[in-house]
Amino acid sequence: MPREGTGPDFIEALARGLEVIAAFTPHRASMSLSDVAAATGLARPTARRILLTLQELGYARPAGAGFALTPRVLELGVAYVRSTGLWDVARPHMERLSERTGESCSIAQLDGSDIIYTARVAVPRIVALAVQIGTRFPALPTSLGKVLLAALPPGEVDAVLAEPSRSGLVPRRQPGRAEREEALREVRARGWALTDEELTLGIRSVAAPLRDGSGRVVAALNVNAHAAETTVEQLVDSHLPRLLQAAGDISADFARLETVPHTTRAGRGVPRP
Numbered sequence: 695m696p697r698e699g700t701g702p703d704f705i706e707a708l709a710r711g712l713e714v715i716a717a718f719t720p721h722r723a724s725m726s727l728s729d730v731a732a733a734t735g736l737a738r739p740t741a742r743r744i745l746l747t748l749q750e751l752g753y754a755r756p757a758g759a760g761f762a763l764t765p766r767v768l769e770l771g772v773a774y775v776r777s778t779g780l781w782d783v784a785r786p787h788m789e790r791l792s793e794r795t796g797e798s799c800s801i802a803q804l805d806g807s808d809i810i811y812t813a814r815v816a817v818p819r820i821v822a823l824a825v826q827i828g829t830r831f832p833a834l835p836t837s838l839g840k841v842l843l844a845a846l847p848p849g850e851v852d853a854v855l856a857e858p859s860r861s862g863l864v865p866r867r868q869p870g871r872a873e874r875e876e877a878l879r880e881v882r883a884r885g886w887a888l889t890d891e892e893l894t895l896g897i898r899s900v901a902a903p904l905r906d907g908s909g910r911v912v913a914a915l916n917v918n919a920h921a922a923e924t925t926v927e928q929l930v931d932s933h934l935p936r937l938l939q940a941a942g943d944i945s946a947d948f949a950r951l952e953t954v955p956h957t958t959r960a961g962r963g964v965p966r967p
Contacts, residue, residue, distance in 0.1 A: 710736060714744045715753070715770075718763050726760035752806070765805040765812070769828065780904070780913060781813045783947045788815040788915070791940040795917050795933045797924070799940075800825065801904065802838040803913045804846075806857035809839045812913065831893060834874065835865040837901035838914040840887035844878045845903060845911035851878065867892045886934065888926070896921050900934050902941035907949035915941045 717733040718725060725733070731741040745761050748754035752766045784801055791799050792815045801813040808830040816825070833839025834855065843851055855874075869877065881887045890898045901916035917933045924933075 710734070710740065711744050711748070714741065714748065715763065715767060724757040724760050724762045729760065765803040765810045780944075780948060783951055784813055784904075784915070784944045785815075787940045787944045787947075788813065791815075791915075791917065791936055792817055794936050797917050797919050797933065798825075799915065799917050799937075800838070801913050801915050802836075802842070804833060804839070804842040804854070805830065807833055807855050807859050808861050809833045809836055809842065809914075830859075830861045831863060832859045832861055832865050834869070835867055835889060835892035836916075837887040837889045837899040837918075838916050840877065840881050840889065841901045841903050841914040842911065844881035844887070863893070865893050866895065886938065888930065890926055891921055898924070898926060898929060900929050900937060902938050903945075904941055904948065905945040912948075915944065 713734045713736070714730055717730055722729070722733075727738060727742055727745065730736070730745060731738045734741060736744070745754055749756070749761070753764060753770075754761050755764050756762075780801070788799050788801070796817065798814065798816040800811050800815075802809040802811050804810075809832075811825055811827055811829045814825060814827060831839070833843055843854065846854060886900060886902045888898075888900045897918060898921050899916045899918035901914045903911040904913040904915055906912050915937065917929070917937050919929060919933070
């Protein structure tokens, strides 16, 4: 039955799909079919069809016995970034990091074999590739991607990288499996990643993980520089310590944000701080 108060142009199926997306919150990042049905008031068969449709379109993925959203939801707007609260937490730290290093810095998350930029503080610099919120690059040749891939269980890396990139870019370097595994082992061991003109000429960067209160890697933060202006030694000796400090501060603030009690608006079922 149509919902009360809706006009003749109201699309019930679209509304239901958006309700399913909106049911996922920072405190309910993974939900079972029963959870989704209960949160939306939809019948289980309807909720199941919507979830499977979102999965086929790349907006949802299986997560244990349930489902979780993917960063592709960003393509619908900035709702995904706002729902995590990560940008509000990270912004002052990113601005300070950019000021201290004189370089641009970004946050990205993994979507299949690509990374998607979800936050950025940029400074005027010579750049080989334009980057903005929503830009995607192949994950492996980027420092952000190396950090995110290294955080996956080893058995999942092959499956993730088997997905075709939707970035439209062909990396300058494409390492074989043995070299790739060695690189990711090194990232896991030292806790940060460096790339030197692997994606394209002129771009080098260093990245570190951002974690939630449970220690799970939820995103990665980098400082990127032009190879003609910043040496690898400068990137590692000068910028990396500041990056690691910023990443630690953002992770700590994000963990504190997750502990803030949430209440529910009467009759709406919408969580808020």
